[in-house]
Amino acid sequence: MDTRSKSDSAPTIYDVARRAGVSIASVSRVLNDRDNPRPVTRDKVMKAIAELGFVPDGAARALSSRLKHVVGVVFRRVYGTDDGGTFADETESLLFGDQINRGIEIAAGRRGFDLLVCSVNIDERTLPNRILTIAGKCDGLILHDQVLSTAGLETIARTTPVVTLAGQPGMDVANVRSESADSMRELARHLVEDHGYRRLAYIAGHADSPDNVVRGRSFTEQAQSLGAEVLTGPAWQGDYSAAGGVEIVRGLISLGASLPRAIACANDQTALGVIYALAEHGFDVPGDVAVTGFDDLPFARHLRPQLTTVRQPIQEIGARAFEVLHSMITADASSPAGPPAEIVLPTRIVRRESCGCPAEPTTPRLWRPIG
Amino acid sequence: MDTRSKSDSAPTIYDVARRAGVSIASVSRVLNDRDNPRPVTRDKVMKAIAELGFVPDGAARALSSRLKHVVGVVFRRVYGTDDGGTFADETESLLFGDQINRGIEIAAGRRGFDLLVCSVNIDERTLPNRILTIAGKCDGLILHDQVLSTAGLETIARTTPVVTLAGQPGMDVANVRSESADSMRELARHLVEDHGYRRLAYIAGHADSPDNVVRGRSFTEQAQSLGAEVLTGPAWQGDYSAAGGVEIVRGLISLGASLPRAIACANDQTALGVIYALAEHGFDVPGDVAVTGFDDLPFARHLRPQLTTVRQPIQEIGARAFEVLHSMITADASSPAGPPAEIVLPTRIVRRESCGCPAEPTTPRLWRPIG
Known part of the structure; x- marks a missing residue:
């Protein structure tokens, strides 16, 4: 068998296999995205393809040529306020969304896809x-933040592969999210049973966020079932931002409200603002009020006090969303993608100082990188 | 004059003007990107255009239809190590680059452009x-991180508008960067004169980064001119990452080296790692070793100790890069863009605890949001 390329300028699958140091069957598996090739093999093959400028034949070529190799990533537009607030940077930096997009980008890069990053005004x-x-500019869409109604999603999903993040799975839409209920129940148990706090509150995120609804309900039900009081109502409605957390605490204090012994926040950004506003009014965290977050953003372990939170695999959410979308994009009659999945990634509590636990040792922890 | 639309489904410039509550001349200025319309006017007009689904006529339509309304943003691919290091999250989160991209995205959104986000392997x-x-998928490119050589830049700039970030301006390439020399000289003066430190070091960023070269040289020359000693050499070569900062400190300590009294880092991420590694070996910051950063990322003020650093307007760098690129994209014979500019944005020292200064009060600071 002639394993040389047909011409110097047209490398073949044989050239790719030789360059990658793998079998032709392996190259074929990677090209056709079948039989689950090992990541190391896929990386070698993709690298060889890139280096050689290889364009696959036949079905793979047809697939390749009809693809734009672009996935759209759509999220709510957030423009920071112009009021000189202390948390303008945090609000605009969208750390959580950026970390998810990093995960999408890394997974997409492995398959030769770029990201079209699009913010939208959901009120428009x-x-x-x-x-x-x-x-129209992409092969498929990943949607953050409930940007479309269920009806809107179903319409767009008729013509375009769509994956939602932390949304609700639909007929033709896949959804990737983190587990929230068990971890929030465990957090409530920890605050009530281990620390003995009897009066708690939950600062909510966006009311239309399924994650927020589950977090609030699980936390509240568990705390109440253990005999603790949980403050609720519009005074505790946040918006996932540090500035929102600051506003809630300032509002309560200015009204002369008696603060709860512990405040669980819908996410880390909110907790950052809550801790800031408590400190500004002379309250000690956790001595006077314990505060917890959700996400475990990279800054959480460096905060003063270190933030007790629920760690979710943020980049992995993005990476999985891309992989699911890619399987939907490359599905065809001979290799259907199967019904769209809901993928739920595990979370775990990380106990640090802000709940009242001792500080973490500064010796290196054997955390695995996510993704 | 009939100010009604020609048909219900085809709104005109008159409809846009009425809806935006501005003059037709204003709409025209915005559509043709001439005579520097006020941002508030531009926003009103762009909003009305979006709401009405208005498609401009004539020259504006021709321009609009040949545009993809996509700008490419290209940066070095960084895949976190798989070694379970404590700083894997920080390394992959690329906070600085994400903040710049946020600035690009906000400015682009105002003009109806999306971002094509592309990581590249610069060794390929x-x-x-x-x-x-x-x-080929964009109307113009913004390049982070010296992804192309000067020759490569000149080649691509012949056919595509290109703006570099923290690079060097070329024949047909615009560059946007922050001031580094004055602020690093002032930082050296502060450490030597105000705190009396006599033995210092600078942990470098990427050797091919013009910012890094200027920061190291300015800091070293100023400290030496004031009679202080500055440690140099390969032991102090970092890579702008927290993990890099950790490695340098661990390496010096394992060799039994005597640490300097103050370490200035090329950026905040490096300082984060340096502070972590010093704490892990029982050194007090700033009591034993003072540490400073550069950037003023949002986490800097929440660190323990709070980080003394040089604040650069990170999002503004991205926003300006987009505006320069947009003016290059929309330039034509009747409205040439003029020679590509170098835009240098101001920076300033932010003194916090890590250099030995007192803690910042937690009362709100009147920082302006950037961008």
Whole structure:
């Protein structure tokens, strides 16, 4: 068998296999995205393909040529306020969303895809058209933040592969999220049983966020079932931002409200603002009020006090979303993708100082990188 | 004059003007990007255009239809190590680059542009082709991180508008960067004169980064001119990452080296790692060793100790890069863009605890949001 390329300028699958140091069957598996090739093999093959400028034949070529190799990533537009607030940076930096996008980007890069990053105004009447325009520039969409209604999602999913993040799975839409209920129940148990706090509150995130709803309900039910009081109501409605956390605490204090012994926040950004506002009014965290977050953003372990939180595998959420989307994009009659999945990634509590636990030792921890 | 639309489904410039509550001349200025319309006017007009689904006529339509309304943002691929290091999250989160991209995204959103986010392997032989492929999907490129050589830049700039970040301005390439020399001289003066430190070091960033070269040289020359000693050499070569900062400190301590009284780091991420590694070996910051950063990332003020650093307007760098690129994209014979600019944004020292200064009060500071 002639294993040389047909011409110097047209490398073949044989060249790819030789360059990658793998079998032709392996190259074929990678090209056709079948039989689950090992990541190391896939990386070798993708590298060889890139180095040789190889263009696959036949079905793979047809697939390749009809693809744009672009996935759209759509999220709510957040423009920081112009009021000189202390947390303007944090609000605009969207750490959580950026970390997810990093995970998408890393997974997409392995498959030769780039990201079209699009913010949208969810209040705009023309939003469905905007999303259709974005879809026209991409092979598929990953949607953060409940940017579309269920009906809107079903419409766009008829023509474009769609994956939502922390949304609700639909007929033709896959969803990737983290586990929230068990970890929030465990957090409530920890605060009530281990620390003995009897009066708690939960600062909510966006009301339309399924994650927020589950976190609040699980935390509240568990704390109440253990005999603790949980403060609720509009005074505790946040918006996942540090500035929102600051506002809630300032509002309560200015009204002369008696603060609860522990405040569980819907995410780390909110906790950052809550801790800041408590310190500004002379309250000690955790001595006077314990505070917890959700996410375990990289800054959480460096805060003063170190933040007790629920760690979710943020980059992995992005990476999995891309992989699911990619399998939907490359599905065809001979290799259907199967029904869209809901993928739920595990979380775990990380106990640090802000709940009242001792400081973590500064010796290196054997945390695995996520993704 | 009939100010009604020609048909219900085809809004005109008159509809846009009425909806935006501005003059037709203002709409025209915005559409043609001439005579520097006020941002508030531009926002009103862009909002009305989006709401009405208005498609401009004539020259504006021609311009609009040949545009993809996509700018490419290209940066070095960084995949976190798989070694379970404590700083894997920080290394992969690329906070600085994400903040810049946020600034680009906000500015681009105001003009109806999306971002094509592309990471590249700068060691790859096929990189110039990769960049050309990206350019084919965009109206112009913003390049982080010295991804192309000067020759490579000049080649791509012949066919595509290009703006570099923290690079060097070229014949057809605009560059946006922050001031580094004055602020690093002032930082050296502060450490030597105000705190009396006599033995210092600078932990470098990437050797091919013009910012890094200027920061190291300015700091070293100023400290030496004031009679202080500055340690140099390969032991102090970092890579802008927290993990790099950890490695340098661990290496020096394992060799039994005597540490300097103050360490200035090329950026905040490096300082984060340096502080972590010093704490892990029982050194007090700033009591035993003072540490400073550069950037003023959002986490810097929440660190333990709070980080003394040089604040650069990170999002503003991204926003300005987009605006310069947009003016290059929309330039034509009747409205040439003029020679590509170098835009240098101001920086300032932020004195916090890690240099030996007192803690910042926790009362709100009147920092302006950047961008």
